[in-house]
Amino acid sequence: MSNATNPHSRVRLTSRWIEIDGKPALPVTGELHFSRIPRGRWEETLRLMVASGLTSVSTYVFWIHHEPVRGEVSFEGDLDIAAFLETAERVGVDVIVRIGPWCHGEVRNGGHPDWVVEAAPDARTNDPVYLELAKAWYEQVAAQVAPFCGPDRRVIGIQIENELYDQPEHIATLKQLARDAGLSAPLWTATGWGGAILPPHEVFPLYSGYADGFWAGQGSTWDDSFRDHFRFTHVWDDPGVGGDFREEGVEIVVRDIDPEFPPATCELGGGMATAYHRRPIARGRDIAAVANVKIGNGSAWQGFYMYVGGTNPADHIQESHASGYPNDLPRFDYDFQAAFGATGHPGSSLGLLRDHNAFLDAFGDRLVQMHSSLPDDAPVDVHDLTSLRWAVRTDGESGFLFINTHQPHEPLSGSPDVQFQIALSGGDVIVPDRPVGIPSGVIARWPLRLDFAGVRFEWATASVAGVAGGAIPTVVLRAHDGIAPRVRFAAGTSLRNSAGDDVFAEEAVDIEPGTSVVANGALRILVVDERQAERLWYLGEELIDSLDPVWLEGEGLVVRAAHQPDAARWTGIRFEPVHFVTSSTPGSVRVTAQPIRAGERPPVRFGEFMGRSTAPTDAQIDEVAAVWRIDAPSIDTTADGDRAELVIEWEGDVAQLRAGGVVIRDRFWDGLPWRIDLTDLPPHAELTLHIVPITPESLIDLDGEARARVAADSLLCGVRNITRVISTRWTRAATRDDAAAGEFEIVGVG
Structure with a gap:
């Protein structure tokens, strides 16, 4: 791997560290899922990830997104991974492609299309029927990805499977199938947590570390597997992640790290998804503390999951009780409380992670030694x-x-x-x-x-x-x-x-x-x-003080903001104002929510599966939900590059945004604002907001702050505020005269 097989001009693996360009390095990777992000946002997203200190990005290729019907394969539009990899090459960022076939990522069947589940009941083994299907899938992936593999290309890693604990021969077989299909990379990886048994010498084991997790059982306390990531230790295995998929009573053997490989992570919790039964909040300092502890423990590679949230590209392809999984996830929402949320808006951890990543960029070559x-x-x-x-x-x-x-x-x-x-x-x-x-x-x-x-x-x-x-x-x-x-x-x-x-x-x-x-x-x-x-x-060479996201395009400095940016540049002596201009019309407008129907008292549980509360169906929502008509101002006049968001501050259990009666977005309440990207919504769409009330008796595990709000009200259901936000790109003016000529101009203060 990397040295004798699939050698790369820049990337080489040792038992102590990863070398980049012939020198020890400490890479930092952030996860995003290209198929959960509109294609028009790919380049800006990648540039912002680089601006926040990442050296590489990782992405799943979800089979169910591309071939929901057997033989009908699509890599078009937002599913065009070749175009995504072209964008990564243009931006200049490395990519780790996680090709499954089983990925998870809170996707139905772990990413297996329904027809695969039916055709191959012995999936995720060396069953000949399944291997034939996997071979065909890898060939489809290779047709798109292989042109970006090679000794001087940006695909530097390929992950095989995910959270597969006891099938080392199968992982080795899948790797060979991928190589036979034409895929190559200097690093072949697999998840090593949960006592996983991996094929020797074949895959680089990567580990995890989450501050909390939606997958814990109903009514459970903060598990020791989460506590463990806040202390310094040389034990890298994590028995908690993925434990909800194991059969009851199966013992997890925590394994020592393989001395052939440096300790490394691919899933430090960059946030947390929200399940219906359990809705933890991953605050910025929680994430930063885990990241800092892992470096103190000796990590040679840091990977964050997720770094960018997203939205499922179709309805009913999420993990759910209906498909036999222990957790109900939202149908569309995959914001993950990430450093950049589902709309690209900065999350609570972004500033802390930039600080952390800047340290690794400056001193990572020393740290790994x-x-x-x-x-x-x-x-x-x-x-x-x-x-x-x-x-x-x-x-x-x-x-x-x-x-x-x-x-x-x-x-x-x-x-x-x-x-x-x-x-x-x-x-x-x-x-x-x-x-x-x-x-x-x-x-x-x-x-x-x-x-x-x-x-x-x-x-x-x-x-x-x-x-x-x-x-x-x-x-x-x-x-x-x-x-x-x-x-x-x-x-x-x-x-x-x-x-x-x-x-x-x-x-x-x-x-x-x-x-x-x-x-x-x-x-x-x-x-x-x-x-x-x-x-x-x-x-x-630039050090910029800015609350708004800022990045470089060539030699130019770009800011995304819905207001006049307030930024300053370090001159080497002091922070001095930076002048920005835009030709667009950003801003925020209060949106009217017209009540149509009052909410009814919900049952304690809408259903139950494996001891966990089940999310309400559309029919159950219609029985009890309060409904508002959203009179959002028209967004059909925005300029190219503008982004329209609906920011909803609400209280309740489950919310749905419907357009013409069809559910287009949903959310499980955790106390945080809900941001929805409406940029590509057809003009004059008829929007309604449906909110299921929550009561103190509702069997839902909430964060303490949200639980206190529920306890203070016998029936919590309401809309506090809705805002339509138009953000745009601002570019640095070459001179003060250029700034004065712009439609908007601001002088930042340090």
């Missing part, structure tokens, strides 16, 4: 909420100290009067020089005797983020709420502060957030607070 070490007194029990959780990655001479005191549901306690003593070859490092309190909620990565651009950080009590280029490069340090940012440089380091004063840093120095110093005339250190860290975009 560093071993992970755990303290002797590391917590051994996931229920230990008081012991400080930390780890070190070091090559013996320098490294990083990782700290985690953030955890959802069961907060971890802080620790007073902390100093770390870490043995390195040049003598022990004491961090910091005086005891410091570490509060609850800290997600940290502190440098240890780190050399960069001729400057040595002995240590810092602020996290290393990214690096901005320039004549004098800038290292960004993220201060933590409740911890003073303090830096100890090597003796003799010369510092120049913002006032132009030169001092020799013989002792540790405090650097206030929002200020910077220059060390040895060769490196600027900029300290930012948590809020500003989440606004920063690291775009090559």
Whole structure:
């Protein structure tokens, strides 16, 4: 794999790390499903993923999306994977193609078309009938994908199957079928969690880590398999993910990592889907904490699932009780609370993940050459909420100290009067020089005797983020709420502060957030607070402070916003305003919701399967749902590149948006706003909103905040606000005169 078979000009695998262009690297991958995203948004989405620090994207190829009827195969329109791969090549991002045949992704039959289920009852084995069907499917995929495989192309990985635990011979057979069909890649991967037995030497095992999961049983508490991802450990297997598909009583054997391969992940929870019976919220800090812990554990490759949400391309192709699965999923909604939601709108984790990814981009080549070490007194029990959780990655001479005191549901306690003593070859490092309190909620990565651009950080009590280029490069340090940012440089380091004063840093120095110093005339250190860290975009040589999503197209800077962008550019000394123009007419308009019918009290359960509540059918919804007519302003005058969204703030159990009486979107309530992409909706469509009430007696597992809202009302059902939002592309004006000539112009403030 990668070295002797299917060698690649840029990508090579070792037992310690992945090499890119001949150098150790720590790739970062984000999952999106091209068939769940309108084709017109592919390029912008990929550019935004790159802008947020990803080096590659992964995508399922769902068989049921392409061949729902036997012999009627489509790779047209939004299903055109060849066009998607062409777009990835144009953007310059690598791709991992997950070809199944069984994928899951909350798709009916795991992605197997119904006719495959009927024709091959022994699917997912080396049953000859199934292998013939799989062979034909791989040939169809190869006809589209093979032109993008090869030693200098962007397809660098192919995943075989998904969450298959006890069929190593079948996985090896599928790999050979894929190769026979013409597919090739330097990396062949398979999911390794759940005690999976994989064929030796054939596939690279990848692991997972979710903060919470919809797949847990009705009424269950926060499972230990979720708690485990918030502590530092060298156990990579995860017995929780996919456990709902196993037969009851089957023991999951947690397996050691294969020393032939570096520890790597393909499914760090970048959010969470919503099932009918269980609706957890994956908050941004939950996701960032898991990602930080996995790096502290020694990860050599980070993959997030999902990074971009989406919408199912057809009705009734989701996982559901009706098809024998233990979980009912929405018919259309696959927002996943991702870094970019189903409409492309930024989610709560995006800023935190950009900060995390910028660190990996700047220092990943060093990290993968560093071993992970755990303290002797590391917590051994996931229920230990008081012991400080930390780890070190070091090559013996320098490294990083990782700290985690953030955890959802069961907060971890802080620790007073902390100093770390870490043995390195040049003598022990004491961090910091005086005891410091570490509060609850800290997600940290502190440098240890780190050399960069001729400057040595002995240590810092602020996290290393990214690096901005320039004549004098800038290292960004993220201060933590409740911890003073303090830096100890090597003796003799010369510092120049913002006032132009030169001092020799013989002792540790405090650097206030929002200020910077220059060390040895060769490196600027900029300290930012948590809020500003989440606004920063690291775009090559550019460092941009923007709440709105921003990316590069060629040499141009582009922002998507429904308002005048507020952005600033780091000059190497300060943040200065950036001027943007657009020829379109973005904005937000309040939408009227006209009540048509009041809701009725629903039953405690509409149905039950495997001990889990079943989502209501259309007929059951019509019996109890409240109905509103949506008088949305016409959207047929938007310019090319504009995006129209309906943002609905609502309360209830299940909501459906219907156009002309046909369900076009749906959502299970979890307390979050519902964003719907209406860009391609036919003008003047007759829209109605149908909401099923929820009561304190409804057997639904909700997030604590949502549950409190239900408990406060005997019948919760309503629309708080509906807004139609038109966002557009804004481009950076070449000059101030150009900005003044634009229809809209804004000066950002740093």
